[in-house]
Structures are given as structure tokens and as C-alpha cells.
Amino acid sequence: MSNSPWQRTAFSVGPLCMTAYGLIRLTDEEHGPGLAWSSGHLFFLAAVSCFVPVVLGMRRAVAAGRGRAGRALAGAGAVTALLGIASVVAQAAIDLVAGFLSEDREAMRELFRRVKSHAGVEPAVYTVGPLLFHVGLLLLMTQLAALRRIAAWRPVVVVAGIVATGVSLDLLPAAGLLFLLAFAPLGRQLEEPERRPLTATASPGR
Known part of the structure; x- marks a missing residue:
């Protein structure tokens, strides 16, 4: 089954939305609240939401033509990623609400402390x-590479x-561009995987 135009674009x-968020964040010296905080986190929310069709498309490509064990492994990767997406969406939503409700950075810190004081919120979100x-x-990416x-x-x-974001959030623009390099062509490349031989050697363009 082919990806829809929206799935390919995602x-x-x-x-790109991740890169935009990182660039906006660099302009926000106080890191909220304000226009930069809110607009940046809207891009952040859009970036993470776009990875839902990305994950589903990769899962479909990994699972196509494989046995039960292969499909189970593909499903495990997709479920893990989707759970992570849900956590990040919750984080972005909390950050946006905190920005709207707070008058200054100290008020935001206090609101975050109150949110994180609830059992399970900090590890989950x-x-x-x-x-x-x-x-x-x-x-999912490793399975796709193993299948060539x-x-x-x-x-x-x-x-x-991923390492760049772990080193410093100031490297988010670079991380977004690295993700663009890795993911951008895959929307079309992974279309109709069941019609393509999984053992075919990757072309130089891949």
C-alpha cells in the first residue's frame, strides 16, 4: 500500500519543524514565557506529531513479506516509538500551557515544579x-537497514x-538537519514495499 501525500511529506x-523549533529556541534567551516560547513549542508539537505517520510507514515497510516474528519485531519498534511520541506530545502541551499561564520565568518554574510533583509525571513525560x-x-531504522x-x-x-540533542538542546537545529538527511527520502522510497525485493542491494542514492 502506498503512502498518502501527507505521509510522504511528513x-x-x-x-524541518524540529529544526525550526531549535532555531527559535536559540533566539529565546529567557526560555519563556513569550512569543518565542509559544511559537517554538508549536513547531515542536508539529514535529513530533509528524513522526506518527513516519513510524507507521516504517513499520509497514519492515513488516511486509516477513513472518510472524518479523512482524512482531516491527510492531514492537512502532509501539515503542508511539509511546515515546505520546510522552513528548504531553511534554510539549504542558510547556505550552505553562507559557500561556505564566507571567515570567519564575512563575513557569513554579508551575513545572507543581506538575512534576505528581507521582509518575516526571519519568513518564x-x-x-x-x-x-x-x-x-x-x-525500525535498524531493521530497515538489515533488510537492505x-x-x-x-x-x-x-x-x-539523538546524541546532539543529548549533548545540548542548543544543537537542536543540527539534530533536525541530521534527521532530515536520514528521513526525507524515505516517504517515497518505502512505498509499496511488498512489491520490492527486500534483499536487493541499496542503490548509491539511498
């Missing part, structure tokens, strides 16, 4: 939960983007 729009997004993406659906360097580029 492979590029998601990383701010620490463990978001990591699942990266783990799921890497599981994509070139082996693409998962490596994704790892570089």
Missing part, C-alpha cells in the same frame, strides 16, 4: 517516556542527531 516536515521515541525509531531497504548510514545519522 518524512520531511517533521525534521520528561525522562523515560521521551527516550522511547528514540529507541523505537532506531529499532535503506542504506546502513541512515541509522547512524539518526544516532548522531
Whole structure:
């Protein structure tokens, strides 16, 4: 089954929105509240939301033509990534609401402290939960590379983007561009995977 035009576009729009968020964040010296905080987090929310069709498209490509174990592994990667996406969406929503409700940075800090004081919120939304997004993406990308659906360097580029965000959030623009390099062509490349031989050697363009 072919990806819809929106699904194909999401492979590029998601990383581009991530890059935009990173650039806007660099202009926000106080890191909220204000126009930069709100607009940046709207791009952040859009970026993460775009990865829902990306994850589903990769899962379909990984699972096509494989046995039960292969489909289960593809499903595990997709579920892990989607759980991570849900966590990051919750984080972005909390940040947006905090920005709208707070008059200054100190008021935002207090609101964040109150939110995180609820049992389970911090690991689910701010620490463990978001990591699942990266783990799921890497599981799917690695499986695609193992099946020779994509070139082996693409998962490596994704790892570089993840490491960049871990080193400093100021590197988000670079991470977004790395994600764009890794994901942008895949919307069309992974179309109708069941009609393409999974063992075919990746072309130089991949």
C-alpha cells in the first residue's frame, strides 16, 4: 500500500519543524514565557506529531513479506516509538500551557515544579517516556537497514542527531538537519514495499 501525500511529506516536515523549533529556541534567551516560547513549542508539537505517520510507514515497510516474528519485531519498534511520541506530545502541551499561564520565568518554574510533583509525571513525560521515541525509531531504522531497504548510514545519522540533542538542546537545529538527511527520502522510497525485493542491494542514492 502506498503512502498518502501527507505521509510522504511528513518524512520531511517533521525534521524541518524540529529544526525550526531549535532555531527559535536559540533566539529565546529567557526560555519563556513569550512569543518565542509559544511559537517554538508549536513547531515542536508539529514535529513530533509528524513522526506518527513516519513510524507507521516504517513499520509497514519492515513488516511486509516477513513472518510472524518479523512482524512482531516491527510492531514492537512502532509501539515503542508511539509511546515515546505520546510522552513528548504531553511534554510539549504542558510547556505550552505553562507559557500561556505564566507571567515570567519564575512563575513557569513554579508551575513545572507543581506538575512534576505528581507521582509518575516526571519519568513518564520528561525522562523515560521521551527516550522511547528514540529507541523505537532506531529499532525500525535498524531493521530497515538489515533488510537492505535503506542504506546502513541512515541509522547512524539518526544516532548522531539523538546524541546532539543529548549533548545540548542548543544543537537542536543540527539534530533536525541530521534527521532530515536520514528521513526525507524515505516517504517515497518505502512505498509499496511488498512489491520490492527486500534483499536487493541499496542503490548509491539511498
